[in-house]
Amino acid sequence: MGVALAGGLVVQVVAPMTVFPLAALFAVGALAAARPPLVSLPALALLLGVVSLNFRTTTDEDTFFVMAVAALSWLLGENRRGATARAAERAVAEEQARMARELHDVIAHGVSVIVVQAAAADDVFDHRPDRARESLRAIEATGRATLDELRKLLGGPAERPGLDRLADLVEPLRAAGLRVDVRCEPVPLPAGVDQSAYRIVQEALTNTLRHARASRVEVSVRGGPGVLELEVRDDGRGGLVGVGRGIPGMRERAVLLGGTVEAGPLPDGGFGVRARLPLAAAR
Structure with missing residues (x-):
């Protein structure tokens, strides 16, 4: 942006009949798209200052027209920055929702299986200690599997579960009766x-x-x-x-x-x- 402004100023001095500082018009739009108004608005003000030199060499209408084009270029860039920011926010929200769904499914299933197995162990604890031990071992296996899946889920990209794991999914349910x-x-x-x-x-x-x-x-x-x-x-x-x-x-x-x-x-x-x-x- 600085180089474009300096070049536009030199062109205005060397060739006063030049009306459009094209490079600076593109640059202010790109700057507005990439940086907040606190950065891009001063650049727009400097560009309008360079364009205002046209008042000495051409009509007021032409000069005001170029100023309007400069402001429009900035506005288009600012709109693009806003759209990009909103798209990023939507992407973050969608990822948070996806993660929440995954966590809900993993935790709810694991805890539900553990609760059922614990109740089954309590029912047979006195007269069938062997069955109670089976339920306790199933609780341990379910807890470990749930923790392992949570580690994979929270630790970054990992192999996603699919229907080929249905057998692993239903095994603890069968163990719970x-x-x-x-x-x-x-x-x-x-x-x-x-x-x-x-x-x-x-x-x-x-x-x-x-x-x-x-x-x-x-x-x-x-x-x-x-x-x-x-x-x-x-x-x-x-x-x-x-x-x-x-x-x-x-x-x-x-x-x-x-x-x-x-x-x-x-x-x-x-x-x-x-x-x-x-x-x-x-x-």
Whole structure:
């Protein structure tokens, strides 16, 4: 900006009929886009001072026109800086929301499994100490797995969980006494869909543990034309829509992919969660 102003001043002295200091007009816009008004406005004032030398060599109308162009160039740069700042703020907010969803899913699932296993250990502690020990070992394994996933999540880029880890997801639930039937069709999935599908199933199972008082749950994963369909059905009590952040979190994940999540009581009893995740939008 300084070089452009100095060059514009020299041109005005050497060639007084030159009206437009083009380099300085571009420079003030670039400066406004990169720096706050506290820095760019003094540069605009200096540019207007250089342009005002035209009053001696050309008409007032031409001079005022060039001043207006200089002000417009600054304004365009300032608008671009504001748009860039807002985009950065949105990116930070979206990342915070994504992290909050991940933390919620990991912690809620891990704690729910631990609570159920602890209750099971308490029920059999006196007359089946061997079963109580199994539950305690399952609590330890679940706690370690949850801590490990939190370390990976908070420590930076790491391998994202996907549907290939469903077996690891349901194993502690079975150890806690919940019968889990899984039907999963192998489907090539984009990474974003794979992770979101895993988290949706995880949250649905967490809700079953925390709210449904179910004894059995069925998990179905199947691929359709350009879409992945997920369904989690349990035989517990219904009426869980609106409880906590679980169902809204599942819907947020689906909406980000252009998909949908339906959740509610089943006609024959129990509760169901059904998700449809399009594949094309995530590629």
